Amino acid sequence: xxxxxxxxxxxxxxxxxxxxxxxxxxxxxxxxxxxxxxxxxxxxxxxxxxxxxxxxxxxxxxxxxxxxxxxxxxxxxxxxxxxxxxxxxxxxxxxxxxxxxxxxxxxxxxxxxxxxxxxxxxxxxxxxxxxxxxxxxxxxxxxxxxxxxxxxxxxxxxxxxxxxxxxxxxxxxxxxxxxxxxxxxxxxxxxxxxxxxxxxxxxxxxxxxxxxxxxxxxxxxxxxxxxxxxxxxxxxxxxxxxxxxxxxxxxxxxxxxxx
Amino acid sequence: xxxxxxxxxxxxxxxxxxxxxxxxxxxxxxxxxxxxxxxxxxxxxxxxxxxxxxxxxxxxxxxxxxxxxxxxxxxxxxxxxxxxxxxxxxxxxxxxxxxxxxxxxxxxxxxxxxxxxxxxxxxxxxxxxxxxxxxxxxxxxxxxxxxxxxxxxxxxxxxxxxxxxxxxxxxxxxxxxxxxxxxxxxxxxxxxxxxxxxxxxxxxxxxxxxxxxxxxxxxxxxxxxxxxxxxxxxxxxxxxxxxxxxxxxxxxxxxxxxxxxxxxxxxxxxxxxxxxxxxxxxxxxxxxxxxxxxxxxxxxxxxxxxxxxxxxxx
Amino acid sequence: xxxxxxxxxxxxxxxxxxxxxxxxxxxxxxxxxxxxxxxxxxxxxxxxxxxxxxxxxxxxxxxxxxxxxxxxxxxxxxxxxxxxxxxxxxxxxxxxxxxxxxxxxxxxxxxxxxxxxxxxxxxxxxxxxxxxxxxxxxxxxxxxxxxxxxxxxxxxxxxxxxxxxxxxxxxxxxxxxxxxxxxxxxxxxxxxxxxxxxxxxxxxxxxxxxxxxxxxxxxxxxxxxxxxxxxxxxxxxxxxxxxxxxxxxxxxxxxxxxxxxxxxxxxxxxxxxxxxxxxxxxxxxxxxxxxxxxxxxxxxxxxxxxxxxxxxxxxxxxxxxxxxxxxxxxxxxxxxxxxxxxxxxxxxxxxxxxx
Numbered sequence: 001x002x003x004x005x006x007x008x009x010x011x012x013x014x015x016x017x018x019x020x021x022x023x024x025x026x027x028x029x030x031x032x033x034x035x036x037x038x039x040x041x042x043x044x045x046x047x048x049x050x051x052x053x054x055x056x057x058x059x060x061x062x063x064x065x066x067x068x069x070x071x072x073x074x075x076x077x078x079x080x081x082x083x084x085x086x087x088x089x090x091x092x093x094x095x096x097x098x099x100x101x102x103x104x105x106x107x108x109x110x111x112x113x114x115x116x117x118x119x120x121x122x123x124x125x126x127x128x129x130x131x132x133x134x135x136x137x138x139x140x141x142x143x144x145x146x147x148x149x150x151x152x153x154x155x156x157x158x159x160x161x162x163x164x165x166x167x168x169x170x171x172x173x174x175x176x177x178x179x180x181x182x183x184x185x186x187x188x189x190x191x192x193x194x195x196x197x198x199x200x201x202x203x204x205x206x207x208x209x210x211x212x213x214x215x216x217x218x219x220x221x222x223x224x225x226x227x228x229x230x231x232x233x234x235x236x237x238x239x240x241x242x243x244x245x246x247x248x249x250x251x252x253x254x255x256x257x258x259x
Numbered sequence: 260x261x262x263x264x265x266x267x268x269x270x271x272x273x274x275x276x277x278x279x280x281x282x283x284x285x286x287x288x289x290x291x292x293x294x295x296x297x298x299x300x301x302x303x304x305x306x307x308x309x310x311x312x313x314x315x316x317x318x319x320x321x322x323x324x325x326x327x328x329x330x331x332x333x334x335x336x337x338x339x340x341x342x343x344x345x346x347x348x349x350x351x352x353x354x355x356x357x358x359x360x361x362x363x364x365x366x367x368x369x370x371x372x373x374x375x376x377x378x379x380x381x382x383x384x385x386x387x388x389x390x391x392x393x394x395x396x397x398x399x400x401x402x403x404x405x406x407x408x409x410x411x412x413x414x415x416x417x418x419x420x421x422x423x424x425x426x427x428x429x430x431x432x433x434x435x436x437x438x439x440x441x442x443x444x445x446x447x448x449x450x451x452x453x454x455x456x457x458x459x460x461x462x463x464x465x466x467x468x469x470x471x472x473x474x475x476x477x478x479x480x481x482x483x484x485x486x487x488x489x490x491x492x493x494x495x496x497x498x499x500x501x502x503x504x505x506x507x508x509x510x511x512x513x514x515x516x517x518x519x520x521x522x523x524x525x526x527x528x529x530x531x532x533x534x535x536x537x538x539x540x541x542x543x544x545x546x547x548x549x550x551x552x553x554x555x556x557x558x559x560x561x562x563x564x565x566x567x568x569x570x571x572x573x
Numbered sequence: 574x575x576x577x578x579x580x581x582x583x584x585x586x587x588x589x590x591x592x593x594x595x596x597x598x599x600x601x602x603x604x605x606x607x608x609x610x611x612x613x614x615x616x617x618x619x620x621x622x623x624x625x626x627x628x629x630x631x632x633x634x635x636x637x638x639x640x641x642x643x644x645x646x647x648x649x650x651x652x653x654x655x656x657x658x659x660x661x662x663x664x665x666x667x668x669x670x671x672x673x674x675x676x677x678x679x680x681x682x683x684x685x686x687x688x689x690x691x692x693x694x695x696x697x698x699x700x701x702x703x704x705x706x707x708x709x710x711x712x713x714x715x716x717x718x719x720x721x722x723x724x725x726x727x728x729x730x731x732x733x734x735x736x737x738x739x740x741x742x743x744x745x746x747x748x749x750x751x752x753x754x755x756x757x758x759x760x761x762x763x764x765x766x767x768x769x770x771x772x773x774x775x776x777x778x779x780x781x782x783x784x785x786x787x788x789x790x791x792x793x794x795x796x797x798x799x800x801x802x803x804x805x806x807x808x809x810x811x812x813x814x815x816x817x818x819x820x821x822x823x824x825x826x827x828x829x830x831x832x833x834x835x836x837x838x839x840x841x842x843x844x845x846x847x848x849x850x851x852x853x854x855x856x857x858x859x860x861x862x863x864x865x866x867x868x869x870x871x872x873x874x875x876x877x878x879x880x881x882x883x884x885x886x887x888x889x890x891x892x893x894x895x896x897x898x899x900x901x902x903x904x905x906x907x908x909x910x911x912x913x914x915x916x917x918x919x920x921x922x923x924x925x926x927x928x
Contacts, residue, residue: 058737284727288741291748294787356659374912380901
């Protein structure tokens with residue numbers, strides 16, 4: 001299930017603008033890795049290159065390699081659609097499909113790809129995914145109600161259930177709690193801790209406490225100025241980054257001196 | 260069903276779906292290009308004989324194509340301009356009433372009622388114009404000619420049926436009211452609240468606020484709404500064809516039985532019986548109408564697009 | 574500074590009650606005047622339109638003068654503007670009321686079983702009906718819808734989901750141009766197109782459908798485009814991130830989310846073209862008999878039926894006029910039903926609980 005991600009000399013461009021420069025790092029399976037850094041430093045862009053979601057934006061292109069268990073995502077004959085089935089993603093704002101019930105939202109990834117499941121198989125998958133997202137108990141009696149009727153935190157967990165229903169190897173989370181209240185945030189953080197047993201998780205967050213609470217490793221990104229590309233400044237064990245950072249900029253950021 | 264197939268097969272198949280679907284979308288878009296090109300090419304092809312034909316065949320008086328067309332062009336623009344003259348102040352009034360005077364909840368219903376006018380088919384307007392409006396206006400016309408006949412517009416002899424260019428203009432005005440109203444209402448509602456509140460805070464009355472904040476902000480929008488309404492009036496066929504008692508003349512008199520007709524009405528009235536070069540002549544006039552409306556509508560779009568650059572007012 | 578603090582002159586104001594009394598007085602004066610005209614024999618009917626107009630003029634003038642005296646110039650101008658703006662609305666309502674009233678009262682004369690049950694075949698004078706025209710209108714409108722909706726929706730999909738650069742800008746501009754094509758020109762186009770293949774005598778239903786499509790496609794494109802644009806990008810991303818190909822994302826996520834608005838737009842577009850007369854007059858002609866075949870021979874349609882019933886009145890004029898008005902009433906009813914249906918559908922199909 002869980003896989004290793006290796007990134008080698010990755011550069012991301014939007015047209016002629018370089019958004020991210022020379023990032024190399026390795027993410028171990030069954031770990032939580034947090035990306036932190038000031039706004040506009042390229043961490044979200046970089047996250048999106050891990051499942052080729054940046055290609056949705058016209059003019060975006062990538063140089064370098066991203067290997068998932070040794071397979072390059074950017075090899076010439078790799079299909080981005082296949083990549084995204086292996087590398088799931090959860091977004092900043094919860095975005096359940098408004099036309100679908102809770103049950104259909106969970107099954108969306110399977111159904112939209114025209115895979116046929118028997119009733120019992122899909123029931124099983126819905127239950128397993130919602131349990132995996134700690135949402136089963138709250139919604140099991142109203143699976144046929146629209147997903148958009150849930151609270152924000154529940155919606156976000158529904159989105160996580162939807163993402164894990166397609167059985168990815170890696171789960172990317174782009175500031176998954178920034179639109180949620182503290183209690184829902186706590187629920188998601190607990191969930192991340194459990195999901196770690198099965199998935200490689202990468203999370204972008206602006207919340208330093210969150211990074212230190214949930215992650216095993218932390219990567220700090222920064223930019224030298226507007227118009228310049230974002231760079232990976234420091235990457236290591238979360239405890240090391242937060243207690244004994246080796247780079248001055250990291251320490252400044254973590255201690256709240258800027259950003 | 261295809262879960263067990265090798266990954267490459269799945270990949271190829273999905274690519275095919277994407278190619279087919281985006282291809283279909285592109286084809287639909289291109290079809291519009293082709294359709295419009297076809298409209299132009301076919302119209303031009305069928306119109307060409309009219310320009311080159313022997314003048315004696317083109318019109319009864321034998322003076323050729325242009326002497327036939329120019330009165331029609333005049334009539335088209337004259338009727339549309341008159342319609343605009345009536346419709347514009349009324350539309351602005353209605354739009355202001357809905358956007359700034361009527362209570363919020365009533366305003367929605369009122370807007371819907373005005374939209375209903377837009378939904379009435381033009382042939383029904385024509386029928387109404389000739390059976391209700393024209394007879395109702397005739398006494399008024401007689402009075403106008405009797406008392407104000409010295410003004411060239413109201414020169415006699417008065418039409419006995421009321422089927423005059425003025426009646427046509429009123430019907431056209433009613434028909435273009437909804438579009439101008441709907442567009443101006445939109446612009447008025449977009450007036451930045453801050454501007455309005457600033458004006459009111461200075462102690463302005465409601466009318467002063469509208470004059471200071473709403474109208475200046477909405478002016479470009481109003482102009483383009485007017486142009487679109489004008490485009491509608493220029494191309495309107497049935498109401499004119501049914502109401503007007505037509506002749507091919509240039510005259511500014513509003514109330515006589517000798518009225519300049521419009522291109523569109525002339526086509527509708529004469530096409531069913533036309534043959535030979537007559538068909539080409541009518542199609543040529545249609546082409547000219549197309550060009551006139553194209554110019555008017557393009558102007559409107561140009562103004563709207565230029566306005567977009569400024570509309571980040573708040 | 575002290576002048577600012579001095580007590581302002583007490584604002585004199587006309588009360589609401591006063592204004593209502595002025596309005597009542599104006600109405601009384603105006604209606605009295607027109608009643609006198611009738612009683613005095615100067616006119617035969619009570620002119621309700623004139624009475625309403627005169628009442629409005631008296632009210633606006635009276636309130637302006639009174640306010641000028643009591644409240645001052647600025648307040649008076651404000652009242653004048655309010656009066657004029659409100660009158661504008663009332664004036665615009667007059668034709669609508671008159672039109673609906675005439676259509677209903679005249680149309681009901683022949684709003685009977687016969688009208689919906691028979692054609693005009695071999696009918697001169699009384700009797701006969703508009704069934705052939707209703708069938709023709711339904712068939713031609715359905716054909717135009719079948720042509721326009723796929724092209725319109727796919728074009729909108731192209732513009733919103735795929736289009737970039739020059740081609741998409743060109744299509745946008747041309748859709749605008751198409752919106753402005755006068756309906757009679759659309760009819761001429763269809764004629765010019767088919768005359769090229771079938772000779773200048775060509776008249777058939779499908780030609781009308783093509784002409785109406787030229788008018789309908791831009792409306793469908795515009796409304797669908799608007800609807801697709803308000804589908805949040807997040808939904809597209811969510812679907813793509815699940816490993817769903819782009820075409821499936823558009824077909825199964827984007828379009829279903831926007832379907833309510835798209836259907837509403839299509840209904841409005843249908844209600845616009847169903848009353849079109851001019852293009853059909855040119856390419857479909859007129860017929861007095863039933864013709865179910867879109868691909869051959871002249872075909873009657875409801876708007877053209879109304880027009881010919883009026884323009885070719887036979888010996889029994891009233892019978893023709895009655896049929897014309899009944900046809901008009903049926904048209905108005907169809908358009909109204911389409912509009913109301915569109916409104917209901919857009920409410921029912923709107924995605925629930927969206928943020």
